Amino acid sequence: MPRPGRCLFAVLLLTLTILAAPRLSLAADALSFEPGDSIETLREKIRLNGYDFTVGETWVYNLPESKKKSLYTRGAIPSSPPKAASPRLTSLDAAAPLALPASFDWRDKGGKSYIGPVKNQGDCGACYAFAAAATAEGAYNVATGRTGAACADFSEQFIAFCLGTYGPYSSHFNGCDGADYDYAELLALTQVGAANETALPYTGVTPSGCNSSAYPVIRFKSWGRVACSDTDAIKATIMANGPVDAAVNVTSAFDAYTGGVYQDDQAGCPGSDCAYTVTNHAIALVGWNDNGDAANNGYWILRNSWGTGWGEQGYMRIKYGSARVSCSVAYLTYPLQTGGRLPGALKLLLQ
Incomplete structure (x- = not known):
C-alpha cells in the first residue's frame, strides 16, 4: 500500500502537469x-482554450434567455436547401484583379471613413x-466617394417593415421576427431600393402600417453570394464593393x-449547402x-448592431472562421440602376 506522502506527491505532480500543459488550441x-455560462465560467473557458479576448456583463449578455431567443431570429433552414442557391464569387474570380493587402478597413481608408456610426437594434x-x-x-458610399458626415444612412425601419411585414417580401423577412437564409x-x-433614415427613423416597434409610396429610394444594381469559407474572395469583395x-x-x-x-470552436460550415449552415x-x-x-x-472586423456599449465601440475582431462567420456572406453592387420614387406596381404592394 503506497505511503500517504507518495500519494500526495503524485497528486501534486499531476496538478502541476495539468497547469503547465499547453492550452487547448x-x-x-x-x-x-x-x-447560461457565468462571466467567471466564460473567462475560465477562454483561459483554458488559449483564446485572447475579454468578456463582461454587456446589455445583451444580461438579457433573459427568452429575450435573447427573440433577438436571434434567423428562420428555420429549409428541409431541402437548393443545391446551387445562387452563383458564388470564389477567390479565382473575385481576387484576381486585386492585390490583397495584409489589412484593410473601410473605417479608415486613406484617413477617411466610408461607414456611418454604429446603430442599435434594441431587443427587436x-x-x-x-x-x-x-x-x-x-456599397453606396464607396461607389460615390461619400465619407465622414456625408455617408449615407439608410432606414432599417423601411427594410424590416415596409419591405418585410407590410411588403412583398414578408414570406422571407418580417419586422422583429427575423429573416430566412435567402x-x-x-x-x-x-428590386425596390432603400429609403433614407430621415424619411423613416428606426423605432424597433411594429407600426400599424406603412405608407411607403412617398419615400424616395436608392436602388442597387445587383447582389450575390461569396463562396463559403473562401477568405480571399471575401476580402476581395469587401475591397471592391464595400462592407x-x-x-x-x-x-x-x-x-x-x-x-x-x-x-470559438465553431469552425467550418457543416450545412448540406454550406450557405445554409x-x-x-x-x-x-x-x-x-x-x-x-x-x-x-x-x-475580420465585424460591425454589430448592438450599439457602441458592446464590444469595441460596437465592433468585434473575430478570427477567420470562428462563429461560422465565413459561411454565409453576401454583397451589393452599385451604381444606381434606377432611382427616384417606387415603381407604381410596388407602391401598391407596399401600401
Whole structure:
C-alpha cells in the first residue's frame, strides 16, 4: 500500500502537469461556450482554450434567455436547401484583379471613413435589416466617394417593415421576427431600393402600417453570394464593393464580448449547402487584418448592431472562421440602376 506522502506527491505532480500543459488550441478540442455560462465560467473557458479576448456583463449578455431567443431570429433552414442557391464569387474570380493587402478597413481608408456610426437594434430581431443597411450604405458610399458626415444612412425601419411585414417580401423577412437564409432583404434593395433614415427613423416597434409610396429610394444594381469559407474572395469583395452582409452563430461569450480577438470552436460550415449552415445573427464585415499570420492569427472586423456599449465601440475582431462567420456572406453592387420614387406596381404592394 503506497505511503500517504507518495500519494500526495503524485497528486501534486499531476496538478502541476495539468497547469503547465499547453492550452487547448484546436477547435475540436476546445471547450464550447454554453447558454447560461457565468462571466467567471466564460473567462475560465477562454483561459483554458488559449483564446485572447475579454468578456463582461454587456446589455445583451444580461438579457433573459427568452429575450435573447427573440433577438436571434434567423428562420428555420429549409428541409431541402437548393443545391446551387445562387452563383458564388470564389477567390479565382473575385481576387484576381486585386492585390490583397495584409489589412484593410473601410473605417479608415486613406484617413477617411466610408461607414456611418454604429446603430442599435434594441431587443427587436431585425439584425438582418441592420446588416443589409450597413452593406448598402457601404456599397453606396464607396461607389460615390461619400465619407465622414456625408455617408449615407439608410432606414432599417423601411427594410424590416415596409419591405418585410407590410411588403412583398414578408414570406422571407418580417419586422422583429427575423429573416430566412435567402437574403431576400438584399434582393429587395435591388428590386425596390432603400429609403433614407430621415424619411423613416428606426423605432424597433411594429407600426400599424406603412405608407411607403412617398419615400424616395436608392436602388442597387445587383447582389450575390461569396463562396463559403473562401477568405480571399471575401476580402476581395469587401475591397471592391464595400462592407459585406454575413451571419454568425452567437454564443454566450459573443454576447459578453468586450474586446480582443474573438474565437470559438465553431469552425467550418457543416450545412448540406454550406450557405445554409445554422446561424442566428446577421452582421456586416468591414475589413480584415492578417495580424502577422493569416492562418493562425487573422481576423475580420465585424460591425454589430448592438450599439457602441458592446464590444469595441460596437465592433468585434473575430478570427477567420470562428462563429461560422465565413459561411454565409453576401454583397451589393452599385451604381444606381434606377432611382427616384417606387415603381407604381410596388407602391401598391407596399401600401
